[in-house]
Amino acid sequence: MPNLYVALTHYPVVNKSGDIITSAVTNLDLHDISRAAKTYGVKSFYVVTPLKDQQVLAQRIIAHWTDGSGATYNPARRQALETIKVIDSIADVVEDIKSIENQDPKTVVTSASRYPASIGYDDLRNEMKNGRPHLLVFGTAWGLAESFVSEADYILEPIMGSTDYNHLSVRTAAGIILDRLLGDYN
Amino acid sequence: MPNLYVALTHYPVVNKSGDIITSAVTNLDLHDISRAAKTYGVKSFYVVTPLKDQQVLAQRIIAHWTDGSGATYNPARRQALETIKVIDSIADVVEDIKSIENQDPKTVVTSASRYPASIGYDDLRNEMKNGRPHLLVFGTAWGLAESFVSEADYILEPIMGSTDYNHLSVRTAAGIILDRLLGDYN
Numbered sequence: 426m427p428n429l430y431v432a433l434t435h436y437p438v439v440n441k442s443g444d445i446i447t448s449a450v451t452n453l454d455l456h457d458i459s460r461a462a463k464t465y466g467v468k469s470f471y472v473v474t475p476l477k478d479q480q481v482l483a484q485r486i487i488a489h490w491t492d493g494s495g496a497t498y499n500p501a502r503r504q505a506l507e508t509i510k511v512i513d514s515i516a517d518v519v520e521d522i523k524s525i526e527n528q529d530p531k532t533v534v535t536s537a538s539r540y541p542a543s544i545g546y547d548d549l550r551n552e553m554k555n556g557r558p559h560l561l562v563f564g565t566a567w568g569l570a571e572s573f574v575s576e577a578d579y580i581l582e583p584i585m586g587s588t589d590y591n592h593l594s595v596r597t598a599a600g601i602i603l604d605r606l607l608g609d610y611n
Numbered sequence: 612m613p614n615l616y617v618a619l620t621h622y623p624v625v626n627k628s629g630d631i632i633t634s635a636v637t638n639l640d641l642h643d644i645s646r647a648a649k650t651y652g653v654k655s656f657y658v659v660t661p662l663k664d665q666q667v668l669a670q671r672i673i674a675h676w677t678d679g680s681g682a683t684y685n686p687a688r689r690q691a692l693e694t695i696k697v698i699d700s701i702a703d704v705v706e707d708i709k710s711i712e713n714q715d716p717k718t719v720v721t722s723a724s725r726y727p728a729s730i731g732y733d734d735l736r737n738e739m740k741n742g743r744p745h746l747l748v749f750g751t752a753w754g755l756a757e758s759f760v761s762e763a764d765y766i767l768e769p770i771m772g773s774t775d776y777n778h779l780s781v782r783t784a785a786g787i788i789l790d791r792l793l794g795d796y797n
Contacts, residue, residue, distance in 0.1 A: 426773060427773060441685075453639050453780075453782075456780065457779075457780045457782055457783050460778055460779050460780055460783065461772075461779060461783050463774065463776045463778070464770070464772035464773075464774060464776050464777060464778070464779055465772035465773050465774070466772065466773035466774045499627075501776070501778040502778070504776065505776075505778065545796065546796050547796075582796065584650070584790070584794075584796075585795070585796070586647075586650035586651035586652065586789070586790070586793060586794060587612060587613060587650075587651050587652035587793050587794075587795070588649065588650060588651070588652045590649045590650050590687070590690065590691075591650060592646055592649070592650070592687040592688070592691065593643075593646055593647060593650055593786065594639075594642065594643045594646055594782070596639075596643055596780070596782055596783060596786075597643050597646065597647050597782060597783060597785075597786035598786075599783075600779065600783035600784075600786050600787050601786050601787055601790045601794070603772070604770070604772070604787045604790065604791070605790070605794075605796065607772060607773050608770070608772060608787070608791075609771070609773070610731065610732050610733075610768065610770075610771070610791065
């Protein structure tokens, strides 16, 4: 099994004008990305926001499917949402992983932009075979703040399809990236 | 460029109990799948429902982003949603493609179940290189009705990750399948 953790962060991200903001939690991000995380054997899916009311909202959505009537109605949904941990900051995510793994994870940020130091999918897939924990970070809104991107161990290449249009939703991008890193098919 | 069309159908699909139903249109299905379709050069994304009020709802969502204030606010979203055609039935989709391409498309259905006659991703990717139009059909709710699946030219292998959990959202599954069929990376 892969030794991979995923985080979706709502701060620090940028808005359309490039200002650093805290974005709102989106219900279907929790559902879609937790289902993809469960499919690909991700160890935990961290939903990161410093806003207490947004943490409460996220916890309420999760509880509906893990403890509430949703848990009996749709057990597959429960299994997915159980992988979620709601947490204050990426620094806290790193601490949490460290407490589980007894070592720092390598941090990998995703972006729709290409950077000179970007790592490709096959290279990261190979690197992950060393068994060391890796943390894959997705941003919401218009993407992760530059200052945050520059501090990561790796910046993953953007997803390019058959065109120069690259405006996938974070839900879709997370699924495709997990498939490229962990999928197996022919 | 690939000669591929995508359809998301709301009938005939099954509910949790296996009954054939017409499902409701989901806003984020239109956004996420049109953005993935645009990314991978899909020619049109058909949203299929026989219900007139659901067609009106889908058209209203699309118009907000293609003609309304959304079009100036977010031009990338407009480009994606412009690929959508709202239509009554898969039969009408096939007729529409035939009128454009002067030949019937090969129909490919997607499913979370494995069938004896399933086609793999590499095989379909190679087959599509013949330039003939292909129509990739996704179901909503608990998936496409069996009667519908059995009439298709091909049934695509289910997406399996690193686990036996296979409950991706249709939004995520559409993105991963387009990437497997048309993506290019290393």
